[in-house]
Amino acid sequence: GAVVSQHPSWVICKSGTSVKIECRSLDFQATTMFWYRQFPKQSLMLMATSNEGSKATYEQGVEKDKFLINHASLTLSTLTVTSAHPEDSSFYICSVFPGGFGNTIYFGEGSWLTVV
Amino acid sequence: GEDVEQSLFLSVREGDSSVINCTYTDSSSTYLYWYKQEPGAGLQLLTYIFSNMDMKQDQRLTVLLNKKDKHLSLRIADTQTGDSAIYFCAEIPSSGGYNKLIFGAGTRLAVHP
Numbered sequence: 001g002a003v004v005s006q007h008p009s010w011v012i013c014k015s016g017t018s019v020k021i022e023c024r025s026l027d028f029q030a031t032t033m034f035w036y037r038q039f040p041k042q043s044l045m046l047m048a049t050s051n052e053g054s055k056a057t058y059e060q061g062v063e064k065d066k067f068l069i070n071h072a073s074l075t076l077s078t079l080t081v082t083s084a085h086p087e088d089s090s091f092y093i094c095s096v097f098p099g100g101f102g103n104t105i106y107f108g109e110g111s112w113l114t115v116v
Numbered sequence: 117g118e119d120v121e122q123s124l125f126l127s128v129r130e131g132d133s134s135v136i137n138c139t140y141t142d143s144s145s146t147y148l149y150w151y152k153q154e155p156g157a158g159l160q161l162l163t164y165i166f167s168n169m170d171m172k173q174d175q176r177l178t179v180l181l182n183k184k185d186k187h188l189s190l191r192i193a194d195t196q197t198g199d200s201a202i203y204f205c206a207e208i209p210s211s212g213g214y215n216k217l218i219f220g221a222g223t224r225l226a227v228h229p
Contacts, residue, residue: 006158034216043204043221044159093158095217105149105217110158 003027004096006108013115018082021111023050023094029074030096035067038091038110050077050094084115120207122220128227134192136223138205143186145207149217150179150190153202162190162203192225200227 005024013019023033031052036044048069049057056069066088068080081088093110119141128134140148149164165172165179165188172179178191188205202222209218 036217036219043219044217046216046218049216104161104164107151107159107161112156 003106004094004108006094006111008111009109010112011114013084013113015085015115016083018080019084019113020078020080021092021094021113023077023079023096023108025075025096028096028098030077030098031074032097033071033077034095034097035069035077035079036093036095038093044093047079047092050079052077081113084113086115089113089115120205120218120220122203122205122223124221125224126226128195128225130195130197130227130229132195134190134195134199134225134227136190136192136203136205136225138188138190138220140186140188140205140207140218142207142209142218143183145209147208148179148181148188149204149206150177151204151206151219153204153222155201159204195225195227197227197229200225 007022011019033050035047037047038044046059047062050069050071052071052074058064066082071077091110091112094108095105097105122138146167147164150162151159152162153159163174163177163179165181176193180189202224204219204222206217206219
């Protein structure tokens with residue numbers, strides 16, 4: 001079964017509104033989660049590292065005030081795209097690493113955001 | 117810097133073998149991954165290889181790692197139409213902690229009859 005769950009899978013929002021995407025770790029506690037973004041026909045790019053109980057770490061070029069990340073519990077991280085614009089339309093996907101040598105990284109199903 | 121490169125497109129006939137190549141720049145990478153992404157879907161982990169291995173085989177999948185040349189390949193034997201997808205290789209660079217992935221641009225595999 002799924003190890004990481006994302007919600008919603010698809011969302012359409014109006015330009016100027018905000019939209020929240022959830023990432024849940026189902027099988028283990030995760031102090032760290034990662035948010036990636038993928039534009040059409042491009043690769044996945046790391047946006048930010050979500051840290052439980054502290055501020056997220058953003059990659060260069062990613063606006064922290066636009067992409068709000070909250071990691072309030074060990075199983076849930078949320079990404080809020082504030083004042084969304086059409087250029088924010090993308091595929092957003094989170095990942096979790098359960099820790100320990102030899103473990104792999106698990107991805108959520110991803111969330112397709114379309115801003116109209 | 118950290119960089120992963122892949123060819124963008126590969127077309128094979130059903131039943132043939134597919135070989136998808138990837139080069140990376142961080143010689144200290146510990147893990148290298150192959151992910152599959154079908155249209156409209158998320159990422160599916162296919163396999164991964166630890167940097168001290170040269171080869172890993174898992175059913176129809178064979179991963180070859182040449183650390184000297186920083187070259188990674190994924191071979192899919194007896195390729196089927198269901199294998200049509202985008203394949204991403206990814207590395208964990210030494211500078212980013214042990215769970216920050218750097219992805220290649222993805223290779224679009226098209227399987228035709």
